[in-house]
Amino acid sequence: MKRVITYGTFDLLHYGHINLLKRAKALGDYLVVVLSTDEFNWNMKQKKCYFTYEQRKALLEAIRYVDLVIPEENWEQKKTDVKEYHIDTFVMGDDWVGKFDFLKEEGVEVVYLPRTPEISTTQIKQDLNK
Ligand code: C2G
Numbered sequence: 588m589k590r591v592i593t594y595g596t597f598d599l600l601h602y603g604h605i606n607l608l609k610r611a612k613a614l615g616d617y618l619v620v621v622l623s624t625d626e627f628n629w630n631m632k633q634k635k636c637y638f639t640y641e642q643r644k645a646l647l648e649a650i651r652y653v654d655l656v657i658p659e660e661n662w663e664q665k666k667t668d669v670k671e672y673h674i675d676t677f678v679m680g681d682d683w684v685g686k687f688d689f690l691k692e693e694g695v696e697v698v699y700l701p702r703t704p705e706i707s708t709t710q711i712k713q714d715l716n717k
Pocket residue numbers: 594595596597598603604607623632659662678679680681682683701702703704705706707
C-alpha cells in the first residue's frame with residue numbers, strides 16, 4: 588500500500604486541480620490531501636477563499652482520487668504529517684519545485700508535477716469580472 592500526500596487550497600476547484608490529484612493518486616494506492624484551513628489561507632497565504640474549508644473539504648472528498656482530507660494549519664506540519672500518515676510519496680505542482688526537498692531526509696519521495704497550463708483560480712475570477 589503506497590501512500591501519497593499533497594497540499595493545497597483547492598478553492599474554486601477546477602480541472603487543473605483534478606489533473607494534479609489524478610496524477611498524484613496514480614503514484615500510489617492511497618491519497619491524503621492536506622487542505623489549507625480558512626485561517627491558514629488568510630493569515631499565511633493572503634488568500635481569501637470563496638468556499639469555506641468545510642465546503643472545499645466536501646468537494647475534495649467527492650473526488651474519486653482522494654482517500655482522506657485533513658487540515659493544513661501551518662507551514663511546519665509536513666514533517667510530522669508524512670510520519671503520522673506513513674507517507675511514501677509527497678507530490679506538489681512544479682510551481683513549488685525544490686521548496687519541499689527537505690522531506691527526502693524523512694525517507695519520502697518528493698515529486699513535482701507540471702502544472703496544468705492556462706487555468707487558475709485567479710484567472711477564473713478575472714474572467715468572471717470582465
Ligand atoms: N495546480 C496545478 N495546475 C493548476 C493549478 C494548480 O497543477 N493550473 C496544482 C498546484 O501546483 C498545487 C495544487 O494544484 O499542487 C493545489 O493548488 P493550490 O490550491 O493553488 O495550492 P497552493 O495554494 O499552491 O497551496 O503547503 C503547500 C500549500 O498549501 C500549497
